[in-house]
Amino acid sequence: MRLVLALALIAPAVATAAPRTVEGLVMETHGRWTADDSRIVTEARVATADGEVVVSQLGGTADGLTMRQWPGPEPLIPGMQVAVSAHDDTDLDRKSYVVVDDVRVLAMPEGFVRTGPTKAGHSLFWESACVFVVVDSDGTKELPGDTEFPLIDKAIDTWNTAGASCSYIQIKKAAVAPKEVGKDYTNVIKFRDSTWCRPKIKDDPARCYSDAAAGITTAVYVDDGKSARDGAIVDADVEINGANFAISNQGVTLGTESCKADLLNTLVHELGHLHGLEHTCRVSGDPDRVDDLGRPVPLCTQTSDPKIVEATMYPFQDCGETKKASLEPDDIAFLCKVYPIAEDPGTCDAVEPSKPGCGCSSSGDPPLPALTLGGMTVLLVLRRRRA
Numbered sequence: 001m002r003l004v005l006a007l008a009l010i011a012p013a014v015a016t017a018a019p020r021t022v023e024g025l026v027m028e029t030h031g032r033w034t035a036d037d038s039r040i041v042t043e044a045r046v047a048t049a050d051g052e053v054v055v056s057q058l059g060g061t062a063d064g065l066t067m068r069q070w071p072g073p074e075p076l077i078p079g080m081q082v083a084v085s086a087h088d089d090t091d092l093d094r095k096s097y098v099v100v101d102d103v104r105v106l107a108m109p110e111g112f113v114r115t116g117p118t119k120a121g122h123s124l125f126w127e128s129a130c131v132f133v134v135v136d137s138d139g140t141k142e143l144p145g146d147t148e149f150p151l152i153d154k155a156i157d158t159w160n161t162a163g164a165s166c167s168y169i170q171i172k173k174a175a176v177a178p179k180e181v182g183k184d185y186t187n188v189i190k191f192r193d194s195t196w197c198r199p200k201i202k203d204d205p206a207r208c209y210s211d212a213a214a215g216i217t218t219a220v221y222v223d224d225g226k227s228a229r230d231g232a233i234v235d236a237d238v239e240i241n242g243a244n245f246a247i248s249n250q251g252v253t254l255g256t257e258s259c260k261a262d263l264l265n266t267l268v269h270e271l272g273h274l275h276g277l278e279h280t281c282r283v284s285g286d287p288d289r290v291d292d293l294g295r296p297v298p299l300c301t302q303t304s305d306p307k308i309v310e311a312t313m314y315p316f317q318d319c320g321e322t323k324k325a326s327l328e329p330d331d332i333a334f335l336c337k338v339y340p341i342a343e344d345p346g347t348c349d350a351v352e353p354s355k356p357g358c359g360c361s362s363s364g365d366p367p368l369p370a371l372t373l374g375g376m377t378v379l380l381v382l383r384r385r386r387a
Helices: 148-162 263-275 329-338
Strands: 020-033 040-048 051-058 060-062 065-067 081-090 096-107 130-135 170-173 187-192 215-221 233-241 246-248 260-262 376-384
Touching: 020 051, 020 096, 020 329, 040 060, 040 065, 130 148, 130 263, 148 170, 148 263, 148 329, 215 263, 233 263, 260 263, 263 329
Parallel strands: 020 060, 051 096, 130 170, 130 187, 187 233, 246 260
Antiparallel strands: 020 040, 020 081, 040 051, 060 065, 081 096, 215 233, 215 376
């Protein structure tokens, strides 16, 4: 007698229209329950050579639950390069969909590494949809005129534009003012042309940084495992090193140091730290980490993977380098995944402008500081190789 295995072969689903192929980069995904709560479906926005196409896939995550089939197509996630087999169909209300039949993965997304963790193991994040920054009015004397200020605008716009279609978070520049760094609930961009140190104060001496750091970001965040706000950043300051480097713009500088540090290159990287991103690889002394896909983050000395060493958040730069002035797919995936539009905390109101999660106000004025429950400072250093 021969044993027959049921369901050994399954006939493919019959498409209601001619099949089509959608090939490109998955930019954003959003899972939802259907109206009868019987299934989760995921709408994925795919950037193709001919424009964007929204495809609909059975399964996904919504309200803390995930639905997936085995065997079945690979779930679509942001950053994935795919060739999707699909067909056009409608629901009972005659709404049109591009229904996913199968997924061929051409390239998995590049993982990103988040800053942290707190003592309780949480990654750092902003509660607000809007991160206000103040540029110190002294600027730098190493660039002609006021060149540095439009370059700062460009660096900020690089991040805001990259995530505009999928992420709610925005950096918003407040009025230029004389500012020193420190926990004052004001996020500052500060140039240091003469000495690469945080100046001495009444009860503490000067605190100097590594000469090899072209830029440094200091964050103060809630570090209280009993709090729902654990990991929330409450203050982040960026400092640019003009004492050991010649701050430059496309090779032009008034600085006298032999190694040029392109401002846009350095600042776009540092704004990644301000958002809550960590380096793509570990330097000596760094703790073990994993990326957002759960993969171990390698030591920088033990990897030559171009997705790591050519990334915006790679922790080394050469003299005169400019490649970090733009963002990579992993940076955009970070914005989409950590600060997705679907979870936009909304806009501040006049009654309670300092509530956690307060978004960008139309007035352009920064909200009042939120109360911190605890915190510590973490220094994130951008180092360099000598050219």
